[in-house]
Amino acid sequence: MRWMKSIGAATIMLVLMSLTLSTFASSHKLVLTGSSTIAPLAIELGRRFESLHPGVRVDVQTGGSSRGINDTRKGVADIGMVSGVLKSAEQDLQAFAIALDGVGIIVHASNPVTTLTNRQIVGIFTGRITNWQEVGGHDARITLVNKAEGRSTLESFLAYFQLKNSEIKSHIVIGDNQQGIKIVSGNPHAIGYVSIGAAAYDAQRGVPIKLLTMDGVAATVANVRNGTYPLSRPLNLVTRLPPTGLVKQFIDFARSKQTHDLVEAQYFVPVSVD
Amino acid sequence: MSKLFVNKDKMSYLLRDLTIQVLIYSAIVCVSGVFLWILFDLIRGGSALLSWQFLTDVPRDAGRAGGISSILASTLLVLLIALLAALPISWATAILLTEFISAESPFGRWVRYSLQVLACVPSIIFGLFGYAFFSLYLGLGFSILSGGLTLACMLLPILVSTAEAGLRAVPESYRLSAVALGMSRAATLFHVLLPVAAPAWAAGLLLGIGRAAAETAALMFTSGYVDRMPESLLDSGRVLALHIFDLSMNVPGGDAPAFASALVLILLLLVINLVAMRFTYLWQRKKLNAE
Numbered sequence: 001m002r003w004m005k006s007i008g009a010a011t012i013m014l015v016l017m018s019l020t021l022s023t024f025a026s027s028h029k030l031v032l033t034g035s036s037t038i039a040p041l042a043i044e045l046g047r048r049f050e051s052l053h054p055g056v057r058v059d060v061q062t063g064g065s066s067r068g069i070n071d072t073r074k075g076v077a078d079i080g081m082v083s084g085v086l087k088s089a090e091q092d093l094q095a096f097a098i099a100l101d102g103v104g105i106i107v108h109a110s111n112p113v114t115t116l117t118n119r120q121i122v123g124i125f126t127g128r129i130t131n132w133q134e135v136g137g138h139d140a141r142i143t144l145v146n147k148a149e150g151r152s153t154l155e156s157f158l159a160y161f162q163l164k165n166s167e168i169k170s171h172i173v174i175g176d177n178q179q180g181i182k183i184v185s186g187n188p189h190a191i192g193y194v195s196i197g198a199a200a201y202d203a204q205r206g207v208p209i210k211l212l213t214m215d216g217v218a219a220t221v222a223n224v225r226n227g228t229y230p231l232s233r234p235l236n237l238v239t240r241l242p243p244t245g246l247v248k249q250f251i252d253f254a255r256s257k258q259t260h261d262l263v264e265a266q267y268f269v270p271v272s273v274d
Numbered sequence: 275m276s277k278l279f280v281n282k283d284k285m286s287y288l289l290r291d292l293t294i295q296v297l298i299y300s301a302i303v304c305v306s307g308v309f310l311w312i313l314f315d316l317i318r319g320g321s322a323l324l325s326w327q328f329l330t331d332v333p334r335d336a337g338r339a340g341g342i343s344s345i346l347a348s349t350l351l352v353l354l355i356a357l358l359a360a361l362p363i364s365w366a367t368a369i370l371l372t373e374f375i376s377a378e379s380p381f382g383r384w385v386r387y388s389l390q391v392l393a394c395v396p397s398i399i400f401g402l403f404g405y406a407f408f409s410l411y412l413g414l415g416f417s418i419l420s421g422g423l424t425l426a427c428m429l430l431p432i433l434v435s436t437a438e439a440g441l442r443a444v445p446e447s448y449r450l451s452a453v454a455l456g457m458s459r460a461a462t463l464f465h466v467l468l469p470v471a472a473p474a475w476a477a478g479l480l481l482g483i484g485r486a487a488a489e490t491a492a493l494m495f496t497s498g499y500v501d502r503m504p505e506s507l508l509d510s511g512r513v514l515a516l517h518i519f520d521l522s523m524n525v526p527g528g529d530a531p532a533f534a535s536a537l538v539l540i541l542l543l544l545v546i547n548l549v550a551m552r553f554t555y556l557w558q559r560k561k562l563n564a565e
Contacts, residue, residue: 031416036524039499040336059510061416062499062520076410176523201526265335267526 028053030250033061034068034081035152036176037101037195038235041266042081045098045254048262052253056246065152069093072240078247080238084152094242097234098254099268102196103156104219104231106181108188109208113137116212122161124191127169132189145183145192146170153177156233157193185209196229197221197267225269235268316540319533328534333501336525337517342535344503348418348511349487349542351504352497355422356486357479360429365475367430368437373463393431398491400428405495416510421497428492429482436478440471469561476554480547487543490515514539 032042039062046058061077068080069090086095105121107113113136116124123129124142133139146168147154158165174180177194184190185207196219199211211219214231223229243251253259260270331341367385375382404424414420444467452462468475490513498510501517512520518535521528 036520040520040525043336043499043501057502059416059498059500061495061510062524063495178523178526178528181526198526205527 028056030058031077032079033071033077035065035083036062037083038081044262082236084233093238095236095238099235099263102224102232104196105212106209140189143190144170145172160231316537320537323534337521345517349513351418352422356425359426364433367434372441389431401492401495416498417508418511419507421493424496425486432482440474444470472558490519
């Protein structure tokens, strides 16, 4: 009996080891980690890339832009996903934009305000304007929805309006875009800022929110694409070294015309490289 | 005169009983009301999408279309690994703590204290630990295996403490009778203590399964985000809770499939609960009646 047991144990060990080896031996696996905004798009890009290159696997992991940067630096990931422009401390990485994402101001659909000037927006977010009456709305206190520290939407917003996060007098701090949309759709006096694509998608389908015109330019995907809408951020793939081999193939593929439909299906704006 | 007083007394007793009854029933209504409300909300939002095809198709278009077959497979695999790793360790620990060392011994206290601390640790900490230890240090990568092992660490305190409480609830006279009959320690454990404590163990197991199946934060960094059908335990696989979180927070238009997936998760837990309770009942009856 005893020898049977040890043979059994050895077999299990062997199976486990071969499993381990076979997985690590395959060099045809691309690991992408990073921004949760890009992750759904990256999964779709990966699925199409896999169908074009049999034997290749594209594994996408989420966790935020900062994880993408860390994992890429450490070599845990082949490609990082980073939304927003790389900061000065991140210039050691190579960035390749695959799409643009506009950032728009949203309010509840019942709010009579349809446009705000940059001055008014700065006033509202720094707490100088606290009532909707002051910008042409009802007599109601403004509920300010801000993004959490480290979110790249926050960084684009602050950079555009030349604000510091400590100056913003927020009532609610949120993480993802959908959370912002849900909060604003449930509070008639709230104001927040989220990805234009996501907001336009939900507004079209009857969620009670609306995108405000900013400095005379309507917050639409079309205006982000033609460059007239001022507040947008790039969605990047980043690598530690100049890309070669499979990594280069994937990045080129992600920036090519054959993926524009996938980018648009996630409500982002494709960037033309050629 | 005196009769009147008695009646009045009786009335006040009746009134008091009635008040307490009403309070107790309203508490029950509150508890089950919350569950029914959630269930109703999920059924309303998700039943339209729920179909056999939803259960057998892989997700497409970031989860807006297609189904959740691969997600279900990953969820069950992660759960299986977590239980396979955690159950032997935690149940053995519980048996050691109750049957083999005294409750007041420094070692027992230390083990119990460390388990209590472990129970208070937020799940994201387990996630980061699993990411650093299983995924990177042990080289398991982002895989179902590292996710399951991370969950196993998280389940230890629940499983140990419920199993320990179950064993402690067995009357001391049972142990004494067993000793008087000349039964060995192992025989006492398997033929007397475990069958009596089985319902408590099953309850602990169900709590553990519930916590594991609902876990998002600890798995985001370990078992990961890949929504493909897993081919081995070293593949990354997205679990249901993470899928629901991603659909409702990160994917525009993901609410309907998120509701449907949440409904599947609740139904899955209900089925596991019913099966486990039935199984425990049958096993206990067979074990206690046969001997």
